[in-house]
Amino acid sequence: MANAAGPAPVVELERVARVFPGTPPVEALKATDLVIHEGDYIAIVGPSGSGKSTLLHILGLLDQPSAGIYRIDGIDTQELGERERAGVRSARIGFVFQSFHLLNHRSTIENVMLAEIYRPGSRAKRRDRAIEALEQVGLGHRLTSFPTTLSGGERQRVAVARALVGEPSLLLADEPTGNLDSGTSAQILDLFDDLHAEGLTLAVITHDGDVSARAKRQVRIRDGVVTPVTAGAEHA
Amino acid sequence: MPEPYVPPASGVELAETESIASAVPRSHLSFRDLLSEATVALTARPARTLLTALGTILGVAALVATLGLAKTAGNQIVSRFDELEATSVIVRPPQDRGQDPRGQNQQQVSSIPWDAGDRLQRLNGVVAAGTKSDVSVGNALARSVPLIDPLGQSEFQIPVIAVSPGLFGAVRTELATGRVFDDGHNQRGDNVAVLGPGAARRLNVTRVDNSPAIFIGDTTLAVVGIIEDVAREPELLNAIIIPDGFARQRFALEAPAEVQVEVQIGAAELIGGQAAVALSPNDPTQLRVSLPPSPRQVRSSVESDVNALFLVLGGVSLLVGAIGIANVTLVSVLERTGEIGLRRALGATRRHVAAQFLFESAALGALAGLLGTSLGILTVVAVSANREWTPVLDAWLPFVAPVIGAAIGLLAGTYPAWKASATEPIAALRATG
Known part of the structure; x- marks a missing residue:
């Protein structure tokens, strides 16, 4: 699969569009081409209502495009049934959300272990993998804490750990710092930098310039149209 | 030979599906995980779980107590009849x-x-x-x-x-x-x-x-x-x-x-x-000979009298209990929208989400059935002790009652589970929580 010329593509969008039915139909995403290579750190920026959520949901296999082809790790997602789509989502994509989405009645480690319950495979090593992921985000000492006793930054790191379990091909973050102050935001972004350095592919959706500035590559989305931002032009 | 033609064709097809299956992981939820998810969900808020189940607990208790007391009282009346009536024969023209x-x-x-x-x-x-x-x-x-x-x-x-x-x-x-x-x-x-x-x-x-x-x-x-x-x-x-x-x-x-x-x-x-x-x-x-009523007849008539009334009562409380479970489960589906979205993002299919809520409500119903059965048996024993009766209970009752509870939970969970499975993950994830 690996291309001799460079790293293999993780995400390939070919003329992908999403139209929501209605009167009149809403064209949330117009025909889009986008390739994310292995090891990429891409920021998708745009104001609210620009279509970036739609793009996120398509990338995360939570929504299906109305037209076009979406391949992840070379798998054409159009041909997959619901169970396969869910399986790919579980195995290849790690999600990080603005509002963390941790279960308050479960400990940190149980929240992280939740990442694997929809995956085939052994339960035996689940705990070990969860501990490993929590150590990776620097929370090896809070294994049995409950989310309600954690700070916002710690909660988001638990969410990142949950996304990292099982080594996904793509980490999809939706406004990961939206609920955090600037200090803890910087910690999360540092963590993303570290993960990127370790070779993880990241796609961060944000409207925050500080967040997008950390990415190695930026694309802007406005009115459903995705345009690359050239390396030199910083301003989004 | 005509036969070899068919197997290779189907064999190729099989190999193809196998290769796709190995390349594309299928989402999967083991029964053990389902069980532990339901257990955790039910034990996370024990007071609420108990209150949710209360109606079903009382309904099952009423049913068990009714059946038990009817049986007990029936036997009691028969034994009193045995003393006097069963030894009396009257002959008249x-x-x-x-x-x-x-x-x-x-x-x-x-x-x-x-x-x-x-x-x-x-x-x-x-x-x-x-x-x-x-x-x-x-x-x-x-x-x-x-x-x-x-x-x-x-x-x-x-x-x-x-x-x-x-x-x-x-x-x-x-x-x-x-x-x-x-x-x-x-x-x-x-x-x-x-x-x-x-x-x-x-x-x-x-x-x-x-x-x-x-x-x-x-x-x-x-x-x-x-x-x-x-x-x-x-x-x-x-x-x-x-x-x-x-x-x-x-x-x-x-x-x-x-x-x-x-x-x-x-x-x-x-x-x-x-x-x-x-x-x-x-x-x-x-000559006309009057015999005492046969004990069997006495027993069945007493039982049917008492049963008809109280079984209706028990049935009504069971219905109310089922509505209670359905109601609270529906509310918790709305409360747990974020969790549903998260689970979908983590790889759950709609079926998995529905299965989880169904299983939770069935487990709740079974729990309620178990508690209700215990309560009903205690009632029978207490009443019997008070009246100096011998408590009599059908042996199948303590085993069937929790199953009835589970069935009620399953029934009550059907609509909420469908509602949960129909939740759009996109909307669910945007919901704060």
Whole structure:
């Protein structure tokens, strides 16, 4: 699969569009081409209502495009049934959300272990993998804490750990710092930098310039149209 | 060979699907994970879980208690019947000849003989037997002194009953004082009497050692005994009881009106079949034999009476319980929208989400069924202890009741589970929480 010329593509969008039915139909995403290579750190920026959520949901296999082809790790997602789509989502994509989405009645480690319950495979090593992921985000000492006793930054790191379990091909973050102050935001972004350095592919959706500035590559989305931002032009 | 063609084709197809399956992981939720997810969800907020299940707990408890109490009470009533009713057989002439009084009289004369008690006594299984007839004394009043007291009432209308000596045994007579008359009195037609306690009080007779006499009209009777109580035929308690023999001579009694038989337990059916033949060998159909109700019938009728009412009650509480579970589960689906979205993002399919909520409500229902069963059994035991009954319970009940609870939970969880599975992950993830 690996291309001799460079790293293999993780995400390939070919003329992908999403139209929501209605009167009149809403064209949330117009025909889009986008390739994310292995090891990429891409920021998708745009104001609210620009279509970036739609793009996120398509990338995360939570929504299906109305037209076009979406391949992840070379798998054409159009041909997959619901169970396969869910399986790919579980195995290849790690999600990080603005509002963390941790279960308050479960400990940190149980929240992280939740990442694997929809995956085939052994339960035996689940705990070990969860501990490993929590150590990776620097929370090896809070294994049995409950989310309600954690700070916002710690909660988001638990969410990142949950996304990292099982080594996904793509980490999809939706406004990961939206609920955090600037200090803890910087910690999360540092963590993303570290993960990127370790070779993880990241796609961060944000409207925050500080967040997008950390990415190695930026694309802007406005009115459903995705345009690359050239390396030199910083301003989004 | 035509055969090899087919297998390679299907073999290739199979290999293809296999290769896709290995490349594309399928989402999967093991039963163990489902179980632990449901357990965690139910134990996370125990108070709420308990309150949710309360309606079902009470419904199942009501059902179990009803069935248990009906069974217990049914057995209790039967055992009381066993003591008295099941040992009583009564033989009478048929009543459907009442329209022709002359014919009835003839039948009565011929159907029950005066020695009915002795004849039945010979049957194996009879404890005691005796005849009993109401005696018509016209307008004659009973009194204990041969004087007319103008200041107080000393004359009474008291029923007079003629019996054969065997009857005292057949109704389980307890004597207050004196004795009952015997075969000798009966055969000679002696003018003796035994008083029921009511009659004795009105006639002011309290002792028999001074040989008191009473008068019915101008007939003199010597009181030989006073009854304390009888187990059957309570009209004896208020009557003047005289021997058959005397009633025939003095009051022109034509034939005994009925025969009371006390039988050994379990012998009632047998004696019922034999009594008519023993008393009227030429035409046994002229006699009507009343048997105690069969214990089986008693039990089932009592159970169905009690059950019908309380089963409806239990059913209604179960329905209310199911609505309770459905309601709270629906609310928790709305509360857990974020969790549903997260699970979808983590790889759950709609089916997995539905399965989880269904399983949770079924587990809740089973838990409620278990608690309700325990509560119901405790109720049965408590009531039985209070009434000094023996608690009786169908063995299947404690096993079936939790299953009923689980079925109710499953039913109640259907709509919320469908609602949860229809939740759009996109909207769910945007919801804060």
